[in-house]
Amino acid sequence: MQTHDIRKRFLDHFIKAGHLEVPSASLILDDPNLLFVNAGMVPFKPFFLGEQTPPSPRATSVQKCVRTLDIDEVGITTRHNTFFQMAGNFSFGDYFKREAIGFAWSLLTNSVADGGYGIDPQKLWPTVYLDDDEAESIWRDEIGVPAERIQRRGLKDNYWSMGVPGPCGPCSEIFYDRGPEYGVEGGPEADEDRYIEIWNLVFMQNVRGPGGGKEGYEILGPLPKKNIDTGMGIERVACLLQGVDNVYETDLLKPIIDLAAEVTGRSYGAGVHDDDVKFRVIADHTRTAAMLIGDGVLPGNDGRGYVLRRLLRRVVRSARLLAGTGSGPTGADSAMGQFIGKAIDLMAPSYPELAEQREHILTVAEGEENSFGKTLEAGSKLFADAAAATKAASRSTLSGTDAFTLHDTYGFPIDLTLEMASEAGLKVDEAGFTELMNEQKARAKADATARKTGHADAGVYREFLDRGPTLFTGYDELVSEAKVLGLVSDGQRITSAAPGQELTVILDRTPLYAESGGQMADTGTITTGDGVKLSVTDVQRVGKSVWLHKVVVDEGEIAEGDEVLAAVDRSWRHGATQGHSGTHMVHAALRQVLGPGATQAGSLNRPGYLRFDFHSGKALSEAQRREIEEISNTAVEANYTVNTFETGLTEAKAMGALALFGENYGDQVRVVEIGGPFSMELCGGTHVASSAQIGPVTLIGESSVGSGVRRVEAYVGMDSFRYLSKERALLAGLASSLKVPSEEVPGRVEQLVTRLRDAEKQLERIRAEAARAAASGLLDTATTVGDTLLVQGTLAGLDANGLRSVAGDLRGKVADRAAVVALFSQTGEGEETKVPFVIATTDAARAGGLKAGDIVKEIAPLVGGRGGGKPDLAQGSGTEPAGLDAAVRRIRELLA
Incomplete structure (x- = not known):
């Protein structure tokens, strides 16, 4: 059974059982605890935590997940992957243990003809928590699993929590017996290589207290509502149903390995363990990289970008080592496009957006491959220096510090250092290197633990999230009557605030725009009829639905329940709309000049200014900059009408509306159309009524901000006029000093620069001659x-x-x-x-x-x-x- 079919059968099974299908969320979510989504339940956390009301009491999804804590272990074993798909079914106060167990069992054991997976029931072993008599009874008496195939396990194995105070509960896991050739008998307790976990049923019924690890916390009591959170590993089930030993031999990874074998001239599974590790690294990391780039991640030097960079560079390095060239050029040094292309082909049936973004994903990956080629050249020189110094000191072992520096600072993987050291007749202090790596991991883990505070911080806003979204009125008006729903200061609810106090105000409705989509937040005021005045300095959102007004109390005392008037600073909003609409104009012009591949990678706009990041591997020429400027200003002069409307996401894409990579959109989206086909994008920002209101657009800079990403900056409106005025004054001053007409200034300056350079060279020759004489x-x-x-x-x-x-x-x-x-x-x-x-x-x-x-x-x-x-x-x-x-x-x- 193919993986895409396994995935579809899971969703169909639970949809038939009354579950709402929820599409996979992006791998990047606004969560302070996570670099990437690493579990199927992550997008549902606000519902389990009571921060938001779920759209349905039953839901099902197949969630994209990435775990990168042990990147260096990938391929060494056949059980570890960075990317995987977690299928899940969820109940929010609806059904509980009996139904959850029944749903899982029927899907696993029903015949293929009946929509199931057709797994032999005799191969399945459930586990339950130590004192969960109810779950054991269901498995034994209702499902019919013999008591000897049901095992009880402790907190470490069969009790789940998020790692922070909050919901928790016992688990029931389902294991598959792969047979005596994989290990000893005795169930999961005896051997988890033979008995492999394929499904975890979490019975979320309690509240846990603070504490570390999987066992160092106290169970405080029951939850008000009992929930179900389950996870079935798509890849693990694929191994079983496809009759292969591990995930690397399934239909979504083995073709990449086969391609790598063709490119490098080496064979997978030929008995050379180190080669097999490299093949698995190529397959795993290629697929993960394609998925990350598709969700908007770009290579960088920290955070998500650094993880992506490491993955791509490990692919390059593994291919080169397989080809037998270490860091030198080879036929394998330009194979990234082939590997990524194959991954896209394999994954696109379940994730069609990959095919839509194919050109962008390839551009980013191949750009990083080229960049790493240069890094390898530089790193090879640094290695040569370190090796020479080691030999000069009459040592035969390269220090762990040198190996770690090459790895951490210059991106040199340890196995490449080992390979080059061997060629140089040296060993490497691997123990010293490992110690330094472990210290780095420990620091990262401690930092991640210290950052696990997001849920507690969000709790103060739970009531507001539950009562529904803030009504944003700012598209139609700049002043709105509103009611103060709540006041928050230093993470705590307060009932009133006095002059000089800084706090957060939650209103039932507001005209003030909250920062998002690259547009900075509005500034403005909140006032009452009896003299209270608050200055709004920032507006943010929590849960993407509740507006948080950061304010300073200027006059009077504000209190919860007050009727107020919320007003936007008109000058600020005018400039902000010019900047945001100008961003759309520049984007449209870029696509006309560079082609459809120049898609948005990020933006920022504020009154009078915009910056726009776009995907491109080359700098703009001066002629291209002039053309982009001219197209933008021609559209301004055309005075196009700016239309905004809401429609379905599918309908909007069918119209040709552009969406930002990595952004999560709901079923209903807002479309901003400027001049019909000239510009059409999905956007929640505020805009001018017609393009002439943007005013002149002047590009002021273009630069690189990462592999395959460029940035243009521009002024609009009066800021553009002021900039051009200063430039004109500067040119007039130069013309006067040089005593030539303005149009002749560039040629005259070029002559002077040439003469100056010649004079400097002559002076340098004179100095050198004098120095030699001395x-x-x-x-x-x-x-x-x-x-x-x-x-x-x-x-x-x-x-x-x-x-x-x-x-x-x-x-x-x-x-x-x-x-x-x-x-x-x-x-x-x-x-x-x-x-x-x-x-x-x-x-x-x-x-x-x-x-x-x-x-x-x-x-x-x-x-x-x-x-x-x-x-x-x-x-x-x-x-x-x-x-x-x-x-x-x-x-x-x-x-x-």
Whole structure:
């Protein structure tokens, strides 16, 4: 049975049983505790916590999940995956143990013809919590499972909680017996390799207190309503129904392994464990990367972006190692597009958005592959330096610190370091590396634990979430009558607030826009008829439905229940709408110039200003920038009508409305249309009534913000006019100074720049000649210290390049003896003072133990700087010329 069919059968089974199908949420949710969605119940947490009212008492879903705590373990065993699909059915105060057990059993054991999976009931072993007599009775007496196949287990195995105070309850897990060839008899208690868990039924019936781990907390009492949360591992069931040993051999991963074998020329399952690990890494990480990019993640240096970057780089590295080239170029060094393309083809039947985003996903992944190629080149040089230093110290083992630095700072995986070390005839202190890695993981785990506070913080708003959303009136009016539903200060409900106090105000309705979709929040006021005045400094949302007004009480005393007037700062809103509508104009212009692949990757707009991130692997040319500006301003001049309307998500996409990657949309969406086909996007922001109200659009910058992502910035309206006015004044000033018409300024400036560069080059030649002339006299004043000739002097005005050139010349003239050349310089004045220096050694000096790099490290602190280099040539720079005499004395001490 194919995985897509397993998934569909699960959903059909529970829909038939009265459950509402809930589409998989994005892998990225607004949850302070999670980097990615890592369990099927995560999107339902607000319902289990009582923060929101569920749309139905019964629900079912197949949720995309990513777990990345043990990325380095992927592939080493066949049980660990970073991406997986968790099928679940949920009850919010509706049915409980009996129904949940019955639903699971019937789906697993019903025949394929009847919509089930057709699993032999004799292969299934349930487990229950130690004192859960009710669950055991249901399994034994109602389902008919023999008592000897039902096992009781403790808190660690069969009791569930979110890891923080809140709902919890006993579990009943269902295990499948794979047979004696996989291990010993005796059920899950005896061997969880033979007996593999495929379904977990959580009976959410209690409230837990604070505490750590899976057993270090107290059960406080029963929940007001009993809930059901279950999870069935789609991939694990696929292994069983497809008759394969592990998930890597199922229909959604094995084709990627087969492709990798074709690309690299190596074979999977040929008895080489290290090769098999690399194949599994390629398959697992490729699929996870495709899913993450599809949900809006981009490679970066921290957070989610760093995880994606690690996954993609491990794919590149594994393919290169399989191809037998380590870090060098090979046919496998450009295989990312093939791997990602295959993953998209495999997953698209269940997640069609992947096919829609194919070009974008490939662009991001291939861009990271190219970037990592450059990193490998740089890392290889750093490894070579570390290996040379290790051998020079007569050691045969590269330190754990060096290996960790290569891994953590430069993205060098440990197995690549091991491979290169072996080629260099070295070992690696793997124990030291592992210790440093464990310390890093411990810090990350401690940080994650410390951040588990989101649920407690949200609890103060639970009442407001339950009573329904704030009515946003700001599309139609800037002033609204409203009622104060609640006041919150320092995370606690209060009944009133006095002048000077900062707090959060919840209203039943508001015209003030809450920050979202790249648009900054409105500012404004909240007032009453008897003189109370509050300044609104920020507006945010909780649960995406309740508006939180951050305010300062200016006058009077505000109290819960007051009738108020909420008003938007009109000037702010006017500028904000110009910025947001201008963003849509620039997006439309970018797509006209660069093509449909230039999709949105993020935005920010505030009064008079916008920035827009878009997917592209190349910088804009000057001609493209001018064209984007012209298209935008032509649309402004056309005075297009801006229409907004609500429709179904499917209908909106059919019209061609653009959606932001990674954004979660409901069934009903708001469409903003500017000029018919010119621009049509899903957007909840505020906008101008017609495009002419945006005013002039002026691009002021373009830059890179990540792999495959560029950013443009622009001014609109009066800010655009002011910017152009300053530019015009600057141009007029230059024209006056240069005594040429404005249109001739660029050519005249280019001439001056060329002349200046020529003059600088001539001056540099003169300085170099003067320095060489002065340097020739240094040989006459050279002194012998011990057995070594010291050629030393200060050549004012030379930079580091000049010093290095002169040092090389002088060393060549004394190459027949043990000699050290030590040259210093001084450039700049005041705070800009620099003291560059260079040390060069001859072969005989190095044979006597004098190494340039060692000398530089000794003298650099004396001139307030630092430096380094190789044994034959090293350099550095400081900021304290007063230390030059001390530096020379230290050199003489080292030579003596």
